Amino acid sequence: MGLLAGKRVFSIMALCMMVGLLLLPIVVALPSLAIGEEAPAGDAAKKDGDKVEKGRDVYYKTEGIVVGAPAPKTVDGPRDYPRYNFESRVLLWFANQQHLYYGSFVLAVPIFCMIIEFMGVVTKDKALAKRYDQLAYDFIKISLTAYSLTAILGGILIFTFLTLYPAFFSYLSGIFRPVMHIYALMFVAESGTLYIYYYGWDKMKEGFLKWIHLSMSVILNIIGTLLMFLANSWIGFMMSPAGVDEQGRYLGNIWHVIHTALWNPLNLHRILGNMAFGGGVVAAYAAYKFLASKTDEDRAHYDWMGYIAMALGVAFLIPLPFAGYWLMREVYAYRQQMGITLMGGLLAWLFIIQATMIGILFLSTNYYLWQAMGRMRGAEKYQRYIKYLVFILACGYMVFITPHTMVMTPAELKAMGGQQHPVLGNYGVMSAKNGGINVIITTTVLSFVWYMRGNKVSTVSWAKFGNIFMGIFFACAYFNIIFLAVYGYYIPANVRVGLSVPQVATTLSCLFFMFALNSVMMKGAKQLGPIEWGKISARSQYALIMLATAFTWMMGLMGYIRSSVRLFWHVNEIMRDNSPWAYTHTVGFAANMISFNVLFFWITILFVFWLGSLGAKKVPVESKAGIPGSIPQPIASH
């Protein structure tokens, strides 16, 4: 009893410490914020008597006292651009990308842990709760090694900046000076919280203590998210600067510098992207372990783990295109030039590659779900209709990836009679593409619904009506999406842009209403057979690996697109890039570089997985897990 009370006190103290860690950077930074706003201005006022120079914010159009130096006008030379005998930009690209991969991973995985741990806490089935808890622990274990690597890569990134782009980094750190240390302290808080969370797992595994432990994961994720928001404010500033005047002089309002035109869309897009990416990586880990498993127990466990990771990843993948759409909308609103460079001009072909990758993600997901139906008895009734889903997906995909500017020889151009193809040219514009991607997502939702009811037969009295209603609902959704895609050609562009709202609403209605209705219908449903975890084809696991690789490649691609849209600016329209590398790489070079980054990440993450597996000890399983219908058991001790 005394021991329990002691643990309770200890855990509450740990939680308080975490809250303290969360608040510490803010408290510490308060004076620096104040100094950041007033002290330099005060100094300036002292020097120049009563004369205070004022500047106009380039974005907010407000007036402020100039407290910073103008953006340096760099020249190509060892002072501003010292270099090795190599393209500095490529080195920075590599360091940045690797840091981002690991950063995304370690920010996403604790969110998964939080969700899965919560599911374990609220689940009444004790065996299932134990499974969830073990899974959450497995997840955090994977991220722990990756966490140190993230910090190391962050250090490498800063050294790369300092060594190769000192003038630019000095300017950027000058602008963000008031929050630079908050960022560093947040990192300390994140590390502290993560270690307490991880090492306190066994000590706080039951009752009230478990809730305290769960609360820790919430705090851990708040810190992680704030960290990411701060990092996003730097890239947001580089793309759409605010809080500075035309010369790039800081005007004393750090909130303006952080809260730029693209900050919020970037924040949302990155949260969702990180989650989808994290899910993909964990699913690939599970797939790898599944393929390497020698026993049915292991296969059952990793099959289940892969499924959960995939489901979580895809749950965040589905709204990702909509968040991306919002980001692009804000980019257009900020600078039309930037929007056209991205989607209609110089970088348009990269967007076609992006569309291809998005399609691969959804196709892989659908394929995995169809394969997963193979491990449940009764799902055969749906399998014969899969060919029609394939057809719908393929049509949506082909429309989605059709380029606006087609690659062709002059002879083909002549034969076609112009730059635009009269049939396929119509697929190359946004109206059709919105239709294409919404059809793909709706089909993915349909696959999920089929999977969820694969081995069940509804026993509710209105089952027949419910099934008919669901069928009609999906049919109407497809009709509405396609109708709006066609209608978009007949209305003004500003109204057409607005049509994406009902299209998205249709897709999300399918997601939420159909999932909800299906869950109600399947409550207390008759089971045709158990889910035989582990009895899934190897192809499904390759689909998971494909999913993760596509995520990684797409992240690299989109990061490159976002960065290169600044063209020859370090900070858009404020600080010009005068290095010899202020040009846009060819599509081929960019693709090779992205592939190299992806390959490097996967090689190193495999090393991380291997390191993680060194600590795992086998324990005898309590029951014969893995046999048809049984629950996969935890395979490693903490």
Added chain:
Amino acid sequence: MKALMSLGALIGVAGLLLLGGMVLDVVPSTYIRLVEGYMPIQMLLEVACYVIGFTGLSYTLNAMGMAIPRFWQGIGFWVFFLLYLKYRMYPPIPFSVRAMYGTVSLVAVFMWVSASEEDWQKFKQPIMNVLDAQTGGNRLLRYLYLVLLPILIGGFSFNAMMPKSEEPIELRTVHPAPPASTKVHGKTYTLQTSQNPYRVNPEGKYDQEFSNANIVEQGMGRLMKPNANPWDDKNQGYLKYVREGGEIFYQNCHFCHGDNLNGRGLHAFAFNPIPANFTDPGTIAQLQETFIFWRVSKGGIGLPNEGFPWASVMPPWEQHLTVDEIWKVVLFEYWHTGYYPRTWD
């Protein structure tokens, strides 16, 4: 059900015969016309009809005891789709796009034949039979593959590496990003905020809604709206300026851009690429009016770096027309095509 499937089979056979005719050049690709204004949906519906037809055909043959093995179903469908793209669609689709579609359809076929374990076993059985070579025929096939596959791959490699005399592929940016502002006849225009000064109602006030209500109807034929005839002398405001823009267009632009603004003017085919087709939804319909103003004013010579290889012979019209005339021509182009310029509100 059986009757429906028989009907499907009939459609499938008819479709295959038609496509076969097109491949053998017995039936022209235009035998079943692609109807202007409905072409993209027509293509998707045609492919859907084929899928229904093949389903019916497969069902019927199965019922007759002549089931087509899954392996050949998969291969057959993929070959059908490649042939459809090559011989049915007109004008010809560039190889790069056919390659993309071909890859997607190959992936789709793979997903279909391997969606369930049973299907996958059926699909790979003929391959396994040849590899196992238990019968004389399969043994012969295996040897044939052993010889033919390297030759085939070698042939592809040779073909890919062989120097070609045709012009190289150009990855052309058709709509390069515009500058933030452009200077025409000494005045600077901010592209994001400038407006066409002639998009006005009869009272002379800027009125987007009014002009939108008076453009021609889209779709086949493109008809003028009732009481919206720009050539009626009584019309004032927007329609009057459309008429004036039309006069300028037919004096200067139609030689290349064509009477119907479809890029097929008198001189069009002297150029490669031919002039822009304004009736295509991928051109002016996607752009702000100020973008067109900038392009017309500066011409091919004023294309920015990303417009490489600057394949445009359009003259910089600011050297021949006044600012007012350029705005009026732009107004006319939107009116005639029935498209609305992109706006951001």
